[in-house]
Amino acid sequence: MAVRVGVLGATGAVGQRLIQLLDPHPEFEIAALTASSRSAGKTYREAAKWRVDSPIPEDVAEITVRETEPDAVPNDVDLLFSSLPSSVGAAVEPDFCEAGYVMSSNSSNARMAEDVPLIIPEINGDHLGLLEVQRDERGWDGAMVKNPNCSTITFVPTLAALTEFGLERVHVSTLQAVSGAGYDGVSSMEIIDNAIPYIGSEEDKLETESRKLLGGFDGAELSHNDVDVAASCNRIPTLDGHLENVWVETSEECSVEDAAKAMRSYPSLDLHSSPEPLIHVFEEPDRPQPRLDRTLGDGMAISAGGIRESTFGLQYNCLAHNTIRGAAGASVLNGELLLENGYL
Ligand SMILES: NC(=O)c1ccc[n+]([C@@H]2O[C@H](COP(=O)([O-])OP(=O)(O)OC[C@H]3O[C@@H](n4cnc5c(N)ncnc54)[C@H](OP(=O)(O)O)[C@@H]3O)[C@@H](O)[C@H]2O)c1
Numbered sequence: 001m002a003v004r005v006g007v008l009g010a011t012g013a014v015g016q017r018l019i020q021l022l023d024p025h026p027e028f029e030i031a032a033l034t035a036s037s038r039s040a041g042k043t044y045r046e047a048a049k050w051r052v053d054s055p056i057p058e059d060v061a062e063i064t065v066r067e068t069e070p071d072a073v074p075n076d077v078d079l080l081f082s083s084l085p086s087s088v089g090a091a092v093e094p095d096f097c098e099a100g101y102v103m104s105s106n107s108s109n110a111r112m113a114e115d116v117p118l119i120i121p122e123i124n125g126d127h128l129g130l131l132e133v134q135r136d137e138r139g140w141d142g143a144m145v146k147n148p149n150c151s152t153i154t155f156v157p158t159l160a161a162l163t164e165f166g167l168e169r170v171h172v173s174t175l176q177a178v179s180g181a182g183y184d185g186v187s188s189m190e191i192i193d194n195a196i197p198y199i200g201s202e203e204d205k206l207e208t209e210s211r212k213l214l215g216g217f218d219g220a221e222l223s224h225n226d227v228d229v230a231a232s233c234n235r236i237p238t239l240d241g242h243l244e245n246v247w248v249e250t251s252e253e254c255s256v257e258d259a260a261k262a263m264r265s266y267p268s269l270d271l272h273s274s275p276e277p278l279i280h281v282f283e284e285p286d287r288p289q290p291r292l293d294r295t296l297g298d299g300m301a302i303s304a305g306g307i308r309e310s311t312f313g314l315q316y317n318c319l320a321h322n323t324i325r326g327a328a329g330a331s332v333l334n335g336e337l338l339l340e341n342g343y344l
Helices: 013-022 086-098 121-138 150-165 202-213 256-264 324-340
Strands: 003-008 028-035 079-082 102-105 143-146 167-176 228-235 242-250 279-281 302-310 313-320
Touching: 003 013, 003 086, 013 028, 013 324, 079 086, 079 324, 086 102, 086 121, 086 143, 102 324, 121 143, 121 150, 121 324, 143 324, 150 167, 150 202, 150 242, 150 256, 150 279, 150 302, 150 313, 150 324, 167 202, 202 228, 256 279, 256 302, 256 313
Parallel strands: 003 028, 003 079, 079 102, 102 143, 167 228, 279 302
Antiparallel strands: 167 242, 242 313, 302 313
16 A cells, blocks of 8 residues: 655645656655645645646646645655755754654755754665664654755765775865756846856755765764865756766775776665666766756666866766756655655
8 A cells, every 4th residue: 555645845846846756656645735824725736836847647736735734734644755945844844753744855954963864765775773863862753854955966976886995085066957946046137148156055065965974873873974075066057957077086096997887886776766777877078968867767867977087086077867866856765765664
């Protein structure tokens, strides 16, 4: 029987992607949708300005949108996906967990909390064990798992593949698509014929979330990886797909061939939304490119290319679909991991 799931913030850009990925889904069935009080009481069709590249699912379109509060969500919903603005998430997500709901959240609030697992299942699924600590400390019957920022998810899998060579220092420069800022995030007058070398708080997210993801878990607490990471973030006029230029210094020698082999052979998982292979490595020096490569693995694959040696260590480019692998798909995959590990 499918697990009954709810989507918090279902009318937004990421909420719509969640619905696209969940209807249909072999393990999950949409049972509740919430948004702000502006949308509550309307059908989903009325409340959401549907902008995803597939038709609105007819059964979901007729569901009545609820207020985003625990009492408004039926008790037989077992898993919540949250795509709320982070200020709203910070205010309401803990109430849902206290009320007994298990939550896979995409919002940035609490990502760095020491008792909240920040998870990319193929990289650090073992951090899920931190939920026992979280439940003990907070007295929750529910639980909260987060996925990282979209630009963090793009480069961390390639770093994970290189850890065997001893990560010492990483520089990353991003070229991020406009969808990452949400539908109303960047005006066309700002971004057409332009590039914006600043995305508020983004650099800090790449630098801190990557160290948490690549850290260890000893059954009681997390240790963060001590690799130095410096990030520079740019918004460019692509629609979807974050491209990143990465420089990595390692303690052990790592040739171009070693790096390509390590990335290609980095294992995927036997979860519905996990792609095979996880990292697609291109031989062509001008790939990956956002328009051509963002839908690899149904938007869940990481791609890499242009691997070469440089004065600053190994250099390469990587890419991921920011609203699928970087947001909605990441939350769904974390939901699948929670199910596989008996949390639902
Ligand atoms: N866009 C991306 O690619 C991306 C990538 C990674 C992470 N994220 C994160 O994902 C989250 C959602 O982003 P988004 O782009 O989908 O935002 P969005 O399009 O603005 O959608 C926000 C959603 O939250 C609801 N909401 C707003 N205020 C609320 C309130 N006070 N109470 C209850 N619900 C409220 C909205 O409902 P109404 O329609 O009723 O206003 C809508 O459903 C954010 O935390 C963002 O940082 C986004």
